Amino acid sequence: MRALKSIGLRVGRRLAASVPALLGVVVFTFVLMRVLPGDPAVFFASGPNAGQAEIQMIREQMGLDRPVHEQLIRYFAEIGRGQLGRSMTTGQAVVADLRERLPASLELTLAALVLALGFAIPLGILAALRPNSALDHVVRFVCSMGVCVPTFVSGLLLIYVFYVVLGISPDPTGRIDIFAASPPDITGFLLIDFAITGDWAGWYAAAGQLLLPACTMALFVLAPLARMTRASMLAVLGSDFIRTARSIGLSHWKVIVVHGLRNALLPVITITGIVFSTMLGANVLVEKVFSWPGVGSYALDALLGSDYAPVQGFVLMMALAFVVVNLLIDVLYGIADPRVNVE
Amino acid sequence: MSLLQVQDLRVSFSTRRGVVEAVRGISFDLPAGRTLAVVGESGSGKSVTAYAVTGLLDRAGRIAGGKILFKGRDITHARESELRALRGAAISMVFQNPRAALNPIRSIGRQVMDALSAHNSLTGREKREKALDLLRAVLIRDPERRFDAYPHELSGGMCQRVMIAMAMACEPALLIADEPTTGLDVTTQKTVMDLLAKLVAERDMAMILITHDLGLAAQYCENVAVMQEGVLVEQAPAAQLFQRPQHPYTQRLVAASPTPRSTVQELVGEPPAPPIIRPAPAPGAAPLLEVHRLTKLYDGFKAVDDVSFTLRAGESLGLVGESGSGKSTISRMVCRLIDHSGGSVVFDGHDIGDVKARDFHASRFRREIQLVFQDPHESLNPRFTAFDAIARPVTRLLGITDSRELTGRVEEAAERCGLPRNLLGRFPHQLSGGQKARVGIARAIAVGPRLLVLDEPTAALDVSVQAVVLKLLDDLRRQDGLAFLFVSHDLNVVRMMCERTIVLRQGQVVEQGDSAAIFAAPSDAYTRELLTAIPHFDPVAA
Known part of the structure; x- marks a missing residue:
């Protein structure tokens, strides 16, 4: 009960503290979009030979003829109503667009993160148990390759090997085979929706589509996770309480897992939060390569098209995601480490 | 028959500067139920000996020669699984710095239960009951409530009691206590040591107490072995050893230990100095x-x-x-x-x-008003040479920037503190503990203070x-x-x-x-x- 209350208190305090940061993000992107060269009204006018009057009309329609501070106040009012404006490219409300595309990005990112953790933690532990062994060097090499090869290169490489040469992976475009029926939209996460409806053939197809982009992404973040696990595991294994655990005659694996790993994972939790947030934004290249209908490619298209509202909406959403992820990590950390609750 | 026999034991460590012998051929016998203190200064190899006996040497260390017999069985090169069966069940250890020696994110009750279940198969309830009994035995008040406490919620003395409970859990025949009270207050030290001695006597266990404190060795052990640089120089019953130390090193060690009657001069073997006579302060002077x-x-x-x-x-x-x-x-x-x-x-x-x-x-x-800090290792900037460390306050507080004058001042301060001039260019990690302490003192007196505040200047x-x-x-x-x-x-x-x-x-x-x-x-x-x-x-x- 005491622990729950303390967690609740911390969550509340963190949320309150993040409000100014979010406001700052909104203002900053808003102003930035306004000072960037390019006039959206010109861009969205019906054709290259649209008249001055037509452009002026669009400008007035979009409210671009008002002073910037007035536009900003209107934007805030809109946020207050739960709206983020309308995208000129898709013609839909930005909120609706994001809601449609966010699950795709989240599904990809989460799958990649699970994959990355699934490989990084065991590899990190193995490397830490045999520091400077051949295995350690192999892990280091794989990690270095993962970071230094850009995702669009490794993505294309994976496509070439598994789709073109071996032919074991499905056509790498989109979340689902274009001829397959998509599941009813329940959560937006295809794997979950297929599982709920019990359509396992669909589930496998979607998972197959997901695998390559997720691997590409996972390869990219393998390094920070594995290296962190290795470093913190090495530090923990050298600490006094591991010696104590050995001195009372505990078996090797119990020393490593119960006393070593649990302590070593604490810093990995923090890194995982940072990695997740970065992935959510850095997805854009992978989304482009695999024609993944996610928020990253959506925002990039909007940015290139001088479409203000989606970019602003995307940045605000990312900031919110950052806050939420950090909060989640904080709570997790508080549960995992009893010392945190002291303050 | 002896419980533990160590014969001509050699332990070496492979370091970057080649192989270093930390223990160079030591032998001793410990009969069952007896107590032996191993005393020596840092680097004497006393802890390494203990780790060699329990097979807990770290990766770089290895037993290079000699024999360790436990209950007549040669365990010198025993396999890890054999040693694991011995650890905790037959030989257990109590470490220094108890708070770090316990897992910070596991409750103390669980850690005691870990020790119990390492060698017994017990049901959950039995384990809990036994763990509570053990906590009671080490005089932890209200063990039911403390069961779920984490080490950081307990005092250092309490943590050491938990450590003792863990060491006692499977009733070993030999307990090795490695500096068990370093870092604890004297009154806590006394309660912890009294408790340890009582439990060892009650359960008829043998104990090896590793310590740098001659008083502790004399008070709690029957026999004392003195180690110096990996060699056992003298071994005798406690009373005899301290009254008639034979080896020159033991004599020096005994002389250097403060007692209720010693003077600073006696510690280093010099004639007593006359008392300081100060002129009476002028009446009314502040x-x-x-x-x-x-x-x-x-x-x-x-x-x-x-x-x-x-x-x-x-x-x-x-x-x-x-x-x-x-x-x-x-x-x-x-x-x-x-x-x-x-x-x-x-x-x-x-x-x-x-x-x-x-x-x-x-x-x-x-x-x-200048300060001399507690830990000479931590209180010097690792990127400053000894010269820089002493010169810094001179330039800042006296405004001396002329390099000749500065050098003169620094060298004078260093010389007064017995720090040879050729050491001034060294970095802290290249100096011994005593030399670092001298740098700390030279730094303080270099600016000519009138009041020196010394915070545990020799504790480390x-x-x-x-x-x-x-x-x-x-x-x-x-x-x-x-x-x-x-x-x-x-x-x-x-x-x-x-x-x-x-x-x-x-x-x-x-x-x-x-x-x-x-x-x-x-x-x-x-x-x-x-x-x-x-x-x-x-x-x-x-």
């Missing part, structure tokens, strides 16, 4: 330092509560007390490193408490080095007429170094007065408790 009703609050908690004292020029005053007594806090307020919450600090007739701690570096009194040093450093400090005080505010938990050291002593407890003054009088006839019960808790071997008495 004392050098006047601390009046000093108080420090931390979040409403009174760390220092209404403490007043005075210090005349050239006088030395000791502040003693256990952890949490506020002695270090007082010293920091006097040095103006932290601000006080109430009261005044008057130095040489000026209220220096008015200057904020963060601005005091610019005060003209900064050079008058070996006894023989401590003796030399104490002698150096005493000489400097005599030559320069420095006043000392000497903070220590070691009552013998304070008695030797200080003319007057203040005993503190929980931020309050328990007793103050002439050192000789306080130590000869303490008027307060707490002071008496502190004094009786000091382990001593007393080579003179008997």
Whole structure:
């Protein structure tokens, strides 16, 4: 009960503290979009030979003829109503667009993160148990390759090997085979929706589509996770309480897992939060390569098209995601480490 | 038959500078149910010996020769699985620094249960019951409530009791205690050691006590073995060893250990120095330092509560007390490193408490009040050479920038502290503990202070080095007429170094007065408790 209350208190305090940061993000992107060269009204006018009057009309329609501070106040009012404006490219409300595309990005990112953790933690532990062994060097090499090869290169490489040469992976475009029926939209996460409806053939197809982009992404973040696990595991294994655990005659694996790993994972939790947030934004290249209908490619298209509202909406959403992820990590950390609750 | 026989044991470590022999052929026998102390200074190989016996040497170390027989069985090169079966069940260990020795994110109850289940198959309930019994046996009050506590929620002494409970869990025949009370207060040390001795005697266990404290060895062990640089130089029953030490190293070690009667000069084998005679202060003259009703609050908690004292020029005053007594806090307020919450600090007739701690570096009194820190290893900047460390305050506080003058000053300070000139270019990691302590002192006296505040200046040093450093400090005080505010938990050291002593407890003054009088006839019960808790071997008495 005491622990729950303390967690609740911390969550509340963190949320309150993040409000100014979010406001700052909104203002900053808003102003930035306004000072960037390019006039959206010109861009969205019906054709290259649209008249001055037509452009002026669009400008007035979009409210671009008002002073910037007035536009900003209107934007805030809109946020207050739960709206983020309308995208000129898709013609839909930005909120609706994001809601449609966010699950795709989240599904990809989460799958990649699970994959990355699934490989990084065991590899990190193995490397830490045999520091400077051949295995350690192999892990280091794989990690270095993962970071230094850009995702669009490794993505294309994976496509070439598994789709073109071996032919074991499905056509790498989109979340689902274009001829397959998509599941009813329940959560937006295809794997979950297929599982709920019990359509396992669909589930496998979607998972197959997901695998390559997720691997590409996972390869990219393998390094920070594995290296962190290795470093913190090495530090923990050298600490006094591991010696104590050995001195009372505990078996090797119990020393490593119960006393070593649990302590070593604490810093990995923090890194995982940072990695997740970065992935959510850095997805854009992978989304482009695999024609993944996610928020990253959506925002990039909007940015290139001088479409203000989606970019602003995307940045605000990312900031919110950052806050939420950090909060989640904080709570997790508080549960995992009893010392945190002291303050 | 002996429980443990060590024959010509050699342990070597492979380091970057080649193979180093940490233990070079030592032999001893330990019969069942007996107690042996292994004493020596840092680097003597005493802990390495213990780790070799339990097979807990770290990766770089290996047994290079000799034999270890446990109950007649050769375990020198036993496989890890055999050793694991022995550890905890037949040989267990208690470590120093108990808080770090326990897993910080596992409750103490679970850790005791881990120790139980390592060698027994018990049901969950049995385990819990036995663990509670063990916690009761090590005198942890209210064990049901403490069962789910984490190490950081307990005091150091409590953590050590938990560690002892874990070591006792499977009733081993041999307990190895590696500096079990280093870092604990004297009264806590006494309760922990008494408990350990009682449990060992009750369960008819044998104990090896590894310690640097000769008093502890004499008080709790029947036999004492002295180690120096990996060699066992002398082994004898405790009383005999301390009364008639045979080996020159043992003799030096015994002489260097502070006792209730020793003087600083005796520790290093010099004739006693005459008492310091100061001219009587002019009537009405202000004392050098006047601390009046000093108080420090931390979040409403009174760390220092209404403490007043005075210090005349050239006088030395000791502040003693256990952890949490506020002695270090007082010293920091006097040095103006932290601000006080109430009261005044008057130095040489000026209220220096008015200057904020963060601005005091610019005060003209900064050079008058200098500090010598506790840990010579931690308190030197690793990127500064010894010369830089000493020169820094000289340039900042005296404004000397001329390189010839600066060098002269630094070299003079170093020479007075017995630091050879050729060591000045070295970085801290290239210096020994004693040399680093000298750098710390040279840094403090280089600017010519009138008051030196010493916060446990020798706590991290070996006894023989401590003796030399104490002698150096005493000489400097005599030559320069420095006043000392000497903070220590070691009552013998304070008695030797200080003319007057203040005993503190929980931020309050328990007793103050002439050192000789306080130590000869303490008027307060707490002071008496502190004094009786000091382990001593007393080579003179008997």
